[in-house]
Amino acid sequence: MIRMATLNLYHWAAPGIWWYARRDANSEGDDQSVHDASSWNGKQAWLRSLLGDMDADLVGFQEVVSVDSLRELCAEEGYPHFATVDAPIIEGGDVYVRPVQALASRTPFEAEAFVAPDGFAEEAGLKPDWRIRRPAVKATLALPGVGETLVYVCHLKSKGAEPRNLRFEERTPLQRQVRDTVAAISRGHVKATMQRTAEASALYHEALARVAEDPDRPIVVMGDLNDDPGSPALEALAATSSPKSIGGVDLADIDPASRAAIADHVERCRLFDAWRLCPRDPLREARQDTHIGSRGASVLDYILVSNALNPHNPDAVASVVRHQVYSAHFRGLGGDASNSDHAAVVVEIAPRQTA
Secondary structure (H helix, E strand, C coil): CEEEEEEEEEEECCCCCCCCCCCCCCCCCCCCCCCCCCHHHHHHHHHHHHHHHHHEEEEEEEECHHHHHHHHEEEECCCCCECCCCCCCCCCCCEEEEEEEEEEECCCEEEEECCCCCCCCHHCCCCCCCCCCCCCCEEEEEECCCCEEEEEEEEEECCCCCCCCCCCCCCHHHHHHHHHHHHHHHHHHHHHHHHHHHHHHHHHHHHHHHHHCCCCCCEEEEEECCCCCCCCHHHHHHCCCCCCCEECCCHHHCCCHHHHHHHHHHHCCCCCEEHHHHHCCCCCCCCCCCCCECCCCEEEEEEEEEEEHHCCCCCEEEEEEEEEEECCHHHCCCCCCCCCCCEEEEEEEHHHHHH
């Protein structure tokens, strides 16, 4: 069995590094915006315990700022292979404004930064200088019993839409200030949704190109996707919509054998939400939330796989057999939400011959 995990670490920043601004509370209303020695030691102890509980073979992380400390901790916990593909942005020497993603593994791998494919921005109707805000980690691993596997660790654009740079003259009436602020928030939601959905689509285009090269090579996309299971971003990434026509010809006008062949090819082109692939009782087993915040709990963290890991594919090289959410700290068991406002998601994969 191979176990893969993803976890947003929630400000993995050593004491002395502030989160987004030097102030008593950050923009999300947290009690602090910098770790002290006690909270930092507690956070590290929590992560060590969680890594032991998950027993994953590889772990993708988001919101990493203090890269060296995470690398050292992972090595001590049995993950000697570690990589990031970008550097966190820290302003003024002590305020971080952009974290990075990381991958830790028991298996050696090669890693590079994933950026949008050539021509993607133009084809998607985006500005020529459009880019993915937080470059994903793209890694190639040779997994036991599975073979060469591509893994992408990503953190898509957040839903945050607070207009941080909006300023008013002193004589501006309060009513006008409020009206302009809520209008700016509305526009911010549009921009964030467009950016996040475009990033998801860019990842899908990359995955589709790799499937075309070798449909039997498994692909895994994991991370904090910052959106709900039924959102446009997830639809763009998983390609859940089926075509109604091919080459301008309505599928209803195509013979049944050809329609079946088209449906088979569509399945090969998809990425599958691992949770939906696992056996479960839909009447009893609701999907577990992976994020808890001021607006309530939601599902934001996912592991998606290509058809090469689809248990419904008779030619799959391996199969997703289990999906787990580690959220004990949400319930005050073994920690609290200050360790992370995200849960860890773990997927177990069985090579076909042992499934």
